[in-house]
Amino acid sequence: MHIPVMVAEVLQYLAIRPEGNYLDATAGLGGHTCEIAQRLTTGLVIANDRDAESLEMARRNTAAWADRIRFHHGTFSALPGALAEAGLETVNGLLADLRSSRYQLTDPQRGFSFLADGPLDMRMDRSARMTAEDLVNHTAEKALADLIYQLGEERRARKIARAIVRARPIRSTLHLAGVVERAVPRTGRLHPATQTFMALRLAVNEEQQELDKLLELAPRMVAPGGRIVIISFMSLEDRKVKEAFRSLGRESRAVILTKHPIRPAEVEVSENAASRSAKLRAVEMK
Numbered sequence: 001m002h003i004p005v006m007v008a009e010v011l012q013y014l015a016i017r018p019e020g021n022y023l024d025a026t027a028g029l030g031g032h033t034c035e036i037a038q039r040l041t042t043g044l045v046i047a048n049d050r051d052a053e054s055l056e057m058a059r060r061n062t063a064a065w066a067d068r069i070r071f072h073h074g075t076f077s078a079l080p081g082a083l084a085e086a087g088l089e090t091v092n093g094l095l096a097d098l099r100s101s102r103y104q105l106t107d108p109q110r111g112f113s114f115l116a117d118g119p120l121d122m123r124m125d126r127s128a129r130m131t132a133e134d135l136v137n138h139t140a141e142k143a144l145a146d147l148i149y150q151l152g153e154e155r156r157a158r159k160i161a162r163a164i165v166r167a168r169p170i171r172s173t174l175h176l177a178g179v180v181e182r183a184v185p186r187t188g189r190l191h192p193a194t195q196t197f198m199a200l201r202l203a204v205n206e207e208q209q210e211l212d213k214l215l216e217l218a219p220r221m222v223a224p225g226g227r228i229v230i231i232s233f234m235s236l237e238d239r240k241v242k243e244a245f246r247s248l249g250r251e252s253r254a255v256i257l258t259k260h261p262i263r264p265a266e267v268e269v270s271e272n273a274a275s276r277s278a279k280l281r282a283v284e285m286k
């Protein structure tokens with residue numbers, strides 16, 4: 001089961017109004033959606049995700065509040081369509097929780113994890129075209145090294161890319177993890193393939209481009225007085241959110257509510273280790 005992160009902080013910064021309309025852009029298994037829905041009377045929450053299987057689970061997990069929830073399957077680029085489908089032009093709050101869900105990361109069939117063997121997939125949306133297997137087996141060595149270096153912030157990217165190209169075709173997660181492990185020795189606590197897997201996941205799902213799209217669309221979808229709350233887990237993403245919110249502040253389009261990112265409380269980190277790198281930022285639209 002996926003445990004939603006920073007629930008109290010999300011609710012505080014969204015400042016839910018019972019008659020308000022909300023957009024959970026990354027509904028996952030429905031943890032935050034459920035918390036928002038419970039606080040509504042006449043309001044609505046649109047639960048969006050690009051992962052159809054997760055949405056199906058969210059639907060089951062939130063069944064008690066079904067009358068207040070509209071589900072939408074799509075990427076961030078399709079969010080205006082999600083609003084239109086619900087008969088809305090704007091919402092009073094938008095939440096994005098940018099991590100992959102625990103379900104995605106741990107189901108071997110989804111191919112995100114090097115802890116169990118599975119196909120090299122890593123697509124959050126299984127109807128999308130490109131898989132990690134395509135990237136690993138068909139990208140030129142230099143481009144692969146650049147990708148692992150830039151998205152995985154992996155200093156040993158060249159060595160890893162060379163080893164991958166020599167070992168092709170690579171068909172499974174454990175096969176890839178083994179190739180990386182033999183190419184670069186373990187230096188610390190982390191498995192040596194951690195950053196390579198992260199880079200591939202980001203590339204397969206075009207996560208950087210998607211976040212740019214979200215940051216461009218969100219201010220237009222949230223009504224004056226409404227809030228945008230974004231939780232990120234990587235410095236690359238938090239930097240983008242910080243910059244986008246700062247420029248909204250400079251242009252007097254929004255008020256920044258979090259001068260510094262809000263971090264989970266110690267007790268949450270001790271109960272849910274996955275929350276430890278979460279950073280929450282919020283703005284209120286003018």
Ligand SMILES: C[S@@+](CC[C@H](N)C(=O)[O-])C[C@H]1O[C@@H](n2cnc3c(N)ncnc32)[C@H](O)[C@@H]1O
Pocket residue numbers: 002003004005025026027028029030031032033048049050051054074075076097098099100101102124210211
């Ligand atoms: C951390 S999970 C969300 C968990 C959720 N807040 C909960 O409490 O259950 C992040 C979700 O965002 C989805 N996601 C990531 N990028 C997306 C995008 N660009 N468009 C739509 N959904 C996306 C993933 O498929 C994943 O299910």
